[in-house]
Amino acid sequence: MKMSAGLTLEHLLRRLSVGQRIAIMLALLLLPMAALSVVSLDVLEHQELDFRQSVQESINALLPLATLEHYLERAQVDELEAETDTSAPNFTALTHNIDRSFSTIETTDDGPDLPAGLITQAQRAWRDARPAVQRLVERIRPLRIGDPRLSDALSRKDIQQAIHDVSLARLHLAAVIKARYTHAIALRHRELRWLIWSWVVTLSVATVLIGLFLASILRPIKALETAARRLGAGESGVRVDMRGRDELTEVAERFNEMSENWETTRQALITETAMDPLTGVLNRRGILAALAAALNAHRMRDQGLSVFMMDLDRFKHINDTQGHSAGDRALVWVAGKMRECLRDSDHLGRYGGDEFLAILPGTGASQAQAIAQRMQRAIHDGASTDPSLPLVSIGIATAPDDGWDADTLIGAADAVLYTCKQRGREPEPPS
Numbered sequence: 001m002k003m004s005a006g007l008t009l010e011h012l013l014r015r016l017s018v019g020q021r022i023a024i025m026l027a028l029l030l031l032p033m034a035a036l037s038v039v040s041l042d043v044l045e046h047q048e049l050d051f052r053q054s055v056q057e058s059i060n061a062l063l064p065l066a067t068l069e070h071y072l073e074r075a076q077v078d079e080l081e082a083e084t085d086t087s088a089p090n091f092t093a094l095t096h097n098i099d100r101s102f103s104t105i106e107t108t109d110d111g112p113d114l115p116a117g118l119i120t121q122a123q124r125a126w127r128d129a130r131p132a133v134q135r136l137v138e139r140i141r142p143l144r145i146g147d148p149r150l151s152d153a154l155s156r157k158d159i160q161q162a163i164h165d166v167s168l169a170r171l172h173l174a175a176v177i178k179a180r181y182t183h184a185i186a187l188r189h190r191e192l193r194w195l196i197w198s199w200v201v202t203l204s205v206a207t208v209l210i211g212l213f214l215a216s217i218l219r220p221i222k223a224l225e226t227a228a229r230r231l232g233a234g235e236s237g238v239r240v241d242m243r244g245r246d247e248l249t250e251v252a253e254r255f256n257e258m259s260e261n262w263e264t265t266r267q268a269l270i271t272e273t274a275m276d277p278l279t280g281v282l283n284r285r286g287i288l289a290a291l292a293a294a295l296n297a298h299r300m301r302d303q304g305l306s307v308f309m310m311d312l313d314r315f316k317h318i319n320d321t322q323g324h325s326a327g328d329r330a331l332v333w334v335a336g337k338m339r340e341c342l343r344d345s346d347h348l349g350r351y352g353g354d355e356f357l358a359i360l361p362g363t364g365a366s367q368a369q370a371i372a373q374r375m376q377r378a379i380h381d382g383a384s385t386d387p388s389l390p391l392v393s394i395g396i397a398t399a400p401d402d403g404w405d406a407d408t409l410i411g412a413a414d415a416v417l418y419t420c421k422q423r424g425r426e427p428e429p430p431s
């Protein structure tokens, strides 16, 4: 079923020229690859941007919190007093930055994949921390770094509380950012998997289609090559069955014409080289070839095979008294009579001037004797009323009793013929 569907598709493809098929094959390969490359680049670029944004967001959100925490810790160990720098850390700007980070994070759409409540927890933690931080900020705002009043302004307990609250807010915010980062990575992997599958599926489909296109080109080429080899090996009637409208079908049609022409020429050559032009039966070369082939087949089938060596009687006299044309007519008539007495599967050839050789495959000695007598009678009946017609003497040899090869059989039949001609006009009785 699949095979026939493939072949039907192939027949459809053969309606296209080879050039068109190659162009479509290239398009099948290049267009999906180009499209996929564009999509892949776009996806990777977007991922890169998202990733950068995510990292930037982390820095923007966490840095002010971490800085605030850092300054608070330094205040706790009275380091701010020891600072030579006279500018105070800008706690107000820091808290504003933190507020802005939280509002940015809050408005970012995380989609359904992120654990719910993480942002709320972080915001709540910051809301809890903010008043204590604010109070500290209010107290130290008028003071400079290194001012001895800083120690009085910052109560250790308040600082510790603020550190604790800010640290808690930082941890919650870090959890949000981590979750977002993990989510971004998972999304990136999912998109990459989709991309890889798209490549695999697209390339597989393209490969199958290209395979079909290639088959529609290579199969006819193979058929032509096989046919050319068979024709080259001398096989006759070689044809390439091909339907389509492409160049290869055209080549196949020309090949078939060439094969037919060659067959006609070959038949003409065979006729010319193997046939006797006067009588229309095989000539010496043809009948010897037929004998070799018949003996070959005979050995394989293990059946009897008889040969008749036949020589015309009083033929010279006909030639001498009635002319060469009368002799020719007599030869044609005798050949016709002989052919009439033989089966289609038997072979008849003119062996020499007035000598004929018949091959009777599958015929034993007694059956051959009967056929020879019938043939002799038919010729003698005609010749008895027309003096321009000859008589015939027949020597019979049968394989395998009289021999296995052509020369031995012909020699044996010739010997019988000689005896026969010596004794009169009757064929040799079966041995």
Ligand SMILES: Nc1nc2c(ncn2[C@@H]2O[C@H](COP(=O)(O)OP(=O)(O)OP(=O)(O)O)[C@@H](O)[C@H]2O)c(=O)[nH]1
Pocket: 278, 311, 312, 313, 314, 315, 316, 317, 319, 323, 324, 325, 326, 327, 328, 331, 352, 353, 354
């Ligand atoms: N008309 C004609 N005569 C041919 C042809 N080929 C050979 N001959 C003649 O056939 C004759 C054969 O001679 P013979 O075999 O002695 O003829 P025959 O009278 O039958 O003698 P026996 O065979 O001894 O009975 C010769 O005269 C050849 O010239 C041919 O194609 N046409």
